[in-house]
Amino acid sequence: MTLSMYQASVPVFVHMLGTLSAILDKGAAFVEARAIEPSVLVNARLAPDMRPLSAQVQLATDMAIRGAARLAGIEFPSNPDTESTFPELQERVNKALRFLEPLSPDQIDGSEDRAITLQMRDGELHFKGQDYLLNFLLPNLYFHVTAAYLILRHNGVELGKRDFLG
Amino acid sequence: MTLSMYQASVPVFVHMLGTLSAILDKGAAFVEARAIEPSVLVNARLAPDMRPLSAQVQLATDMAIRGAARLAGIEFPSNPDTESTFPELQERVNKALRFLEPLSPDQIDGSEDRAITLQMRDGELHFKGQDYLLNFLLPNLYFHVTAAYLILRHNGVELGKRDFLG
Numbered sequence: 001m002t003l004s005m006y007q008a009s010v011p012v013f014v015h016m017l018g019t020l021s022a023i024l025d026k027g028a029a030f031v032e033a034r035a036i037e038p039s040v041l042v043n044a045r046l047a048p049d050m051r052p053l054s055a056q057v058q059l060a061t062d063m064a065i066r067g068a069a070r071l072a073g074i075e076f077p078s079n080p081d082t083e084s085t086f087p088e089l090q091e092r093v094n095k096a097l098r099f100l101e102p103l104s105p106d107q108i109d110g111s112e113d114r115a116i117t118l119q120m121r122d123g124e125l126h127f128k129g130q131d132y133l134l135n136f137l138l139p140n141l142y143f144h145v146t147a148a149y150l151i152l153r154h155n156g157v158e159l160g161k162r163d164f165l166g
Numbered sequence: 167m168t169l170s171m172y173q174a175s176v177p178v179f180v181h182m183l184g185t186l187s188a189i190l191d192k193g194a195a196f197v198e199a200r201a202i203e204p205s206v207l208v209n210a211r212l213a214p215d216m217r218p219l220s221a222q223v224q225l226a227t228d229m230a231i232r233g234a235a236r237l238a239g240i241e242f243p244s245n246p247d248t249e250s251t252f253p254e255l256q257e258r259v260n261k262a263l264r265f266l267e268p269l270s271p272d273q274i275d276g277s278e279d280r281a282i283t284l285q286m287r288d289g290e291l292h293f294k295g296q297d298y299l300l301n302f303l304l305p306n307l308y309f310h311v312t313a314a315y316l317i318l319r320h321n322g323v324e325l326g327k328r329d330f331l332g
Contacts, residue, residue: 001278003169003296012300046212046320112167130169134178139331142308150316154212165305 005112006105009071009133013064013141014100019166020060020145021093023152023159027053028086030157038086044151053151055081057089060144061096067137068100070116071129072107171278172271175237175299179230179307180266185332186226186311187259189318189325193219194252196323204252210317219317221247223255226310227262233303234266236282237295238273 031038043052051059058081069076077099083089114129118136127136146164153159197204209218217225224247235242243265249255277295284291284302293302312330319325 001296003171003174003278003299005169007296008169008174008300012304015301016305046316047322050319112169130167130173133169134174135181136331138178138304139182139308142305143312143327143330146309146312147316150212150313153216154320156213161309164309165302 004105004109005071005129005133006103006108009108009137010068010100010103012138013068014097015166016141016145017061017064017093017096017100019164020057020148021090022166023145023149023163024057024086024089024093026159026163027152027157028090030152031086039084041152041155041157042084042086042089044155046147046151046154050147053148054083054089056144056148056151057092058083060141060148061092063137063141063144065096065099067133067141068103068108071111071114071133072103073111073114074107170271170275171237171295171299172269172274175274175303176234176266176269178304179234180263181332182307182311183227183230183259183262183266185330186223186314187256188332189311189315189329190223190252190255190259192325192329193318193323194256196318197252205250207318207321207323208250208252208255210321212313212317212320216313219314220249220255222310222314222317223258224249226307226314227258229303229307229310231262231265233299233307234269234274237277237280237299238269239277239280240273 027041028038031041042054045052062079066076079092079095083092111129116127116129116132118125149159149164193207194204197207208220211218228245232242245258245261249258280295282293282295282298315325315330
């Protein structure tokens with residue numbers, strides 16, 4: 001077996017989105033058990049100028065969908081950021097999983113040198129596929145899933161490292 | 167170019183530890199500018215039963231050193247967790263970089279199927295090298311670097327996503 005672009009991307013994304021889904025379940029159970037208005041957690045932030053839980057989920061799913069699509073050189077769906085409840089956030093994760101799971105190794109393997117251009121607010125970022133995966137996609141995906149985990153953890157949801165590793 | 171176990175590990179670890187070092191610099195500058203006792207930030211946590219900033223740095227560096235060593239099948243140094251200041255945490259990161267940087271691709275490439283056993287509190291975890299890298303090392307390393315970033319961010323240190331991506 002040799003490490004491939006597919007193996008280092010799609011199954012990892014699927015695994016981490018499964019983790020995110022399980023973390024969100026624990027958040028939803030937490031507010032229900034304590035009769036807390038769910039939007040308190042959905043809108044919770046770790047700093048006033050950081051994005052809330054809902055945006056962490058939106059960004060994590062966008063990163064996985066767009067990342068896999070760019071590596072495969074295929075179109076990706078646009079997902080407006082409208083989720084404001086736990087069930088809606090779960091559906092967003094499920095939608096991302098439904099996009100990722102049918103992707104096959106032959107769509108992504110060999111994308112190490114594929115030219116990828118990202119349009120940022122202040123200009124373009126140019127990557128080759130491997131650099132994009134290792135130094136942009138994976139760090140961003142892990143960042144947003146960890147941020148979601150830590151927002152919930154900070155607010156008292158009982159989560160442990162195993163919930164993160166899945 | 168084909169993705170390899172070395173490329174997906176050592177340079178990524180070095181990059182993320184560089185990020186961690188830059189984040190710690192901003193934390194040190196923050197307490198100095200505001201005449202805050204540095205230990206307040208070094209011991210800061212996001213939840214009472216979560217580990218503080220110092221431990222996030224210790225765990226991130228351990229993960230990188232031990233992970234690379236296990237993939238290469240070489241011994242790794244034991245680092246007692248004694249750091250309690252920003253300069254000591256920086257030296258811990260530097261020590262990890264000095265361990266990682268001399269590692270060569272031929273020490274790590276081909277480790278996809280290497281059997282790796284971790285002794286956990288409640289038993290052993292068995293991995294093959296590729297699974298260990300993708301589903302244990304990288305998530306753990308990103309978790310602890312993100313936790314360090316978010317502990318500082320939560321306490322008012324001015325950090326943005328670019329400080330995380332490096």
